[in-house]
Amino acid sequence: MAEFIRPKTEEEFEINFQQKKPLMNPTEAYFESSRCLFCYDAPCIQACPTGIDIPLFIKQITTKNLTGSAKTIYDSNWLGNACGAICPTGILCEGACVYNHQDVPPIQIGRLQNFATSYAIHENKNLFKIGPSNGRKVAIIGSGPAGIACACELRIMGYEVDIYEAKEKPSGLTLYGIAAYKITNEEVEREMDYLKNKLGLNFICNHPILEKFQLDELETSYDAIFLGIGIGPTAILNLPGEDKNNVIGAVEFIEELRKKHHEIKVPNHVVVIGGGNTAMDAASQSARLGAENITLAYRRSKSEMGAYGFEYKLAISSGVTSIFEAQPISIDGKDQAESVTFKRTKYNNGKLETIEGSEFVVMADLVIKATGQAKNSSILNLVEGMHTDNKNRIIVNEVSFQTTNPMYFAGGDAVNGGAEVVNAAYHGKMAAKGIEVWLNSFK
Amino acid sequence: MPDLNINFAGIKAPNPFWLASAPPTNSGYQIMKAFDAGWGGAVWKTLGVPVINVSSRYGSINYRDTRMAGFNNIELITDRPLADNLKEIEEVKKYFPDHAVIASLMVETKAEWHQIIKDVENAGVDGIELNFGCPHGMCERGMGSAVGQEPAVLQTIVEWVMEVAKVPVITKLTPNISHIVDPGLAATRGGSNAISLVNTFKSIVGIDLDSFAPYPIVDGKGTNGGYCGPAIKPIALDMVKELAQHPEIQHVPISGIGGIETWRDAVEFILLGAGSVQVCTAAMHYGFGIVREMKAGLEQFMTDKGFETIYDFKGKALPNVTEWKNLNLMHKVVAKIDPAKCVGCDLCYIACDDGAHQAIRISKLNGNRIPEIIDENCVGCNLCALVCPVEECITMEKRDDGTKFKSWEELTIENNVPTSFDDELAGGKHHFVPTVQDALKFRK
Numbered sequence: 001m002a003e004f005i006r007p008k009t010e011e012e013f014e015i016n017f018q019q020k021k022p023l024m025n026p027t028e029a030y031f032e033s034s035r036c037l038f039c040y041d042a043p044c045i046q047a048c049p050t051g052i053d054i055p056l057f058i059k060q061i062t063t064k065n066l067t068g069s070a071k072t073i074y075d076s077n078w079l080g081n082a083c084g085a086i087c088p089t090g091i092l093c094e095g096a097c098v099y100n101h102q103d104v105p106p107i108q109i110g111r112l113q114n115f116a117t118s119y120a121i122h123e124n125k126n127l128f129k130i131g132p133s134n135g136r137k138v139a140i141i142g143s144g145p146a147g148i149a150c151a152c153e154l155r156i157m158g159y160e161v162d163i164y165e166a167k168e169k170p171s172g173l174t175l176y177g178i179a180a181y182k183i184t185n186e187e188v189e190r191e192m193d194y195l196k197n198k199l200g201l202n203f204i205c206n207h208p209i210l211e212k213f214q215l216d217e218l219e220t221s222y223d224a225i226f227l228g229i230g231i232g233p234t235a236i237l238n239l240p241g242e243d244k245n246n247v248i249g250a251v252e253f254i255e256e257l258r259k260k261h262h263e264i265k266v267p268n269h270v271v272v273i274g275g276g277n278t279a280m281d282a283a284s285q286s287a288r289l290g291a292e293n294i295t296l297a298y299r300r301s302k303s304e305m306g307a308y309g310f311e312y313k314l315a316i317s318s319g320v321t322s323i324f325e326a327q328p329i330s331i332d333g334k335d336q337a338e339s340v341t342f343k344r345t346k347y348n349n350g351k352l353e354t355i356e357g358s359e360f361v362v363m364a365d366l367v368i369k370a371t372g373q374a375k376n377s378s379i380l381n382l383v384e385g386m387h388t389d390n391k392n393r394i395i396v397n398e399v400s401f402q403t404t405n406p407m408y409f410a411g412g413d414a415v416n417g418g419a420e421v422v423n424a425a426y427h428g429k430m431a432a433k434g435i436e437v438w439l440n441s442f443k
Numbered sequence: 444m445p446d447l448n449i450n451f452a453g454i455k456a457p458n459p460f461w462l463a464s465a466p467p468t469n470s471g472y473q474i475m476k477a478f479d480a481g482w483g484g485a486v487w488k489t490l491g492v493p494v495i496n497v498s499s500r501y502g503s504i505n506y507r508d509t510r511m512a513g514f515n516n517i518e519l520i521t522d523r524p525l526a527d528n529l530k531e532i533e534e535v536k537k538y539f540p541d542h543a544v545i546a547s548l549m550v551e552t553k554a555e556w557h558q559i560i561k562d563v564e565n566a567g568v569d570g571i572e573l574n575f576g577c578p579h580g581m582c583e584r585g586m587g588s589a590v591g592q593e594p595a596v597l598q599t600i601v602e603w604v605m606e607v608a609k610v611p612v613i614t615k616l617t618p619n620i621s622h623i624v625d626p627g628l629a630a631t632r633g634g635s636n637a638i639s640l641v642n643t644f645k646s647i648v649g650i651d652l653d654s655f656a657p658y659p660i661v662d663g664k665g666t667n668g669g670y671c672g673p674a675i676k677p678i679a680l681d682m683v684k685e686l687a688q689h690p691e692i693q694h695v696p697i698s699g700i701g702g703i704e705t706w707r708d709a710v711e712f713i714l715l716g717a718g719s720v721q722v723c724t725a726a727m728h729y730g731f732g733i734v735r736e737m738k739a740g741l742e743q744f745m746t747d748k749g750f751e752t753i754y755d756f757k758g759k760a761l762p763n764v765t766e767w768k769n770l771n772l773m774h775k776v777v778a779k780i781d782p783a784k785c786v787g788c789d790l791c792y793i794a795c796d797d798g799a800h801q802a803i804r805i806s807k808l809n810g811n812r813i814p815e816i817i818d819e820n821c822v823g824c825n826l827c828a829l830v831c832p833v834e835e836c837i838t839m840e841k842r843d844d845g846t847k848f849k850s851w852e853e854l855t856i857e858n859n860v861p862t863s864f865d866d867e868l869a870g871g872k873h874h875f876v877p878t879v880q881d882a883l884k885f886r887k
């Protein structure tokens with residue numbers, strides 16, 4: 001019997017997808033914040049990609065200056081609320097908390113951050129001041145965390161900003177790419193609405209930028225362009241049978257799930273191919289949707305998985321079975337996928353190869369590929385003089401986030417190949433500053 | 444098994460833990476429950492002409508997540524008729540003949556004092572406590588701390604009391620005075636059988652930042668209260684010591700009061716000469732059951748140390764409390780950090796660098812956050828050990844060999860102390876101090 005009963009209603013969905021870092025109540029926040037030691041040159045700050053002054057915002061919670069606490073957070077990270085819930089804090093701020101060194105549980109920094117910012121959002125506090133107009137305009141392509149952070153930062157510097165979004169709603173992967181037990185749609189949208197209202201963000205949704213003439217128009221109308229375009233759909237594996245309609249990409253699966261919740265039906269036998277965090281998310285969520293047998297298959301060994309240990313443990317604790325050193329050879333079945341054939345792998349002179357005669361078959365009526373995303377190469381190729389590296393990541397200056405086409409700046413997954421929301425938020429903020437420095441250089 | 448029984452100025456009790464005169468001793472019901480919970484005595488909430496109290500009576504300060512680290516009240520003496528209290532005293536004494544029931548009293552005229560003493564003695568009290576302490580409300584009417592602050596008046600009233608009292612009399616002092624010895628001497632000279640201290644400190648416990656009124660707020664206004672709770676213990680200990688060391692007072696039994704919540708607190712008061720301790724805030728915070736920690740702790744302490752009764756260690760710390768001028772200037776301790784225990788919070792580093800003597804460095808090489816003591820700069824101030832959040836991580840190591848002794852007093856006699864502003868003998872003359880410009884390297 002599987003761990004989870006299939007959710008048939010939104011209520012049942014919420015039970016299965018119970019938030020991993022639920023909102024603290026004031027008593028919990030008061031006690032937890034009181035434990036903070038206020039370390040000197042605190043390791044948690046150093047571990048935060050956006051460098052939030054964590055001891056300060058925690059102290060502000062203890063002293064009941066929640067507005068100030070939220071301000072401290074947003075001063076460094078425009079996705080302060082979302083990041084509190086979804087950051088892998090165990091390997092970032094909380095992992096660096098000095099309490100770990102004495103086997104005392106670290107301060108729950110993420111939840112405290114979420115608590116303070118939730119207060120500011122709920123109370124509609126004014127934390128920011130839109131800068132006096134400087135007459136400059138920037139186009140942001142993509143409303144994911146990188147684009148949002150860039151837009152917010154530009155607004156307080158006095159820029160006009162238009163954010164072009166291909167999808168129906170802003171937020172990008174914060175809304176569509178995060179496992180549903182990490183943050184709710186409502187919470188993501190609340191922060192987005194809050195930022196939009198407070199900073200006058202202008203979203204132009206359902207408006208993909210795919211053609212050269214569109215870029216030409218943007219180049220004429222704006223002083224600079226920021227690319228926060230993320231990465232593309234799940235890559236093709238070139239496996240026989242991959243084209244069957246019950247073979248889907250993990251990114252697409254997660255997006256579908258976030259949109260449809262309990263209305264999405266997973267069959268009983270799910271095979272997830274991959275060893276990264278997205279694979280773990282897809283497997284954990286399949287389990288929570290009530291699938292009975294979920295097999296996570298990775299072609300290398302356990303220690304080589306890209307996924308964080310805690311994400312793997314979460315998948316296993318949700319009832320997922322894992323197979324290592326197994327490479328899919330074909331997806332089999334008549335019209336629909338019915339099974340996946342694997343071969344065992346081994347290293348030969350440092351090269352991974354399959355072992356002859358080691359085939360085995362795993363039943364599958366849904367195959368989820370979490371084997372990396374293809375690149376949005378189309379748009380990349382349209383920007384003149386903008387270089388990418390051998391993995392098709394946009395090459396940027398690491399301080400200004402300016403691309404090799406000076407008018408274009410970029411950040412987020414398009415630059416780092418796929419990382420955390422917090423990394424994208426940092427890129428966006430830095431790029432805004434880079435844009436300011438670059439435009440000022442023409443004065 | 445240690446014997447916790449005490450005989451305090453003739454008042455016998457099964458243990459030294461008494462409830463102080465306060466809200467927990469407002470009624471016979473409460474005192475019955477307290478004795479059943481393990482308290483050895485109780486000082487009945489002050490009797491006198493009953494008062495009318497306000498609603499909204501207490502305020503407190505929280506320290507981080509610790510509630511009521513300091514507590515403040517504007518409640519007055521009993522608001523119940525004397526007859527009701529006397530009847531309950533009688534009943535309690537029937538149930539608990541061996542427990543100490545002491546009546547706290549506060550009246551104005553000599554006639555009232557004589558009358559009420561007779562009344563409470565008839566009810567069967569084991570002793571009387573004179574409330575010369577409350578710093579709120581009653582003092583405006585010439586009682587409480589108004590008496591305690593005027594040693595001559597205090598002595599006169601004690602003398603009135605001693606004219607008639609047949610049971611032992613304890614005089615309770617206010618700490619709202621610059622020199623506690625003055626009222627202590629007055630009580631002694633008036634013939635008081637014992638002294639208890641301290642009553643509460645005059646205080647404003649906080650201001651409401653929305654209504655701009657002091658806590659506790661009574662319809663938009665407030666008044667000073669009496670401050671008590673763990674926060675006041677250090678000041679109370681010092682005052683107990685002042686009396687216990689005074690040649691003319693030291694024979695007088697002292698009941699120690701002020702911020703006692705644990706067995707450790709109680710033992711400290713006893714080590715400074717207290718023969719019983721009185722508790723209020725802890726009982727108001729945790730209920731009467733808190734005494735089981737105090738009793739168990741005291742018994743364990745006495746067992747561990749081989750003390751059979753509290754008289755085996757009463758006042759044992761007094762010879763070690765001396766004046767600054769007698770301290771050994773040759774004594775030298777230096778901080779030592781145990782790197783295996785250090786968590787790298789670096790609070791010791793910044794405390795020393797900003798708040799003390801710049802005697803700790805952090806290399807930060809390869810992210811190493813473990814601080815190092817710079818021995819030659821360390822003055823042994825203890826600050827790093829005090830701020831360190833890890834148990835026994837920073838210790839203070841003795842560096843002198845214990846053979847040399849030189850006090851300020853001796854140096855003064857030898858003419859070996861600095862006397863001019865730029866004296867060569869200045870203690871910090873050759874001690875390391877960073878340059879003014881060294882501060883600039885921290886600028887961002």
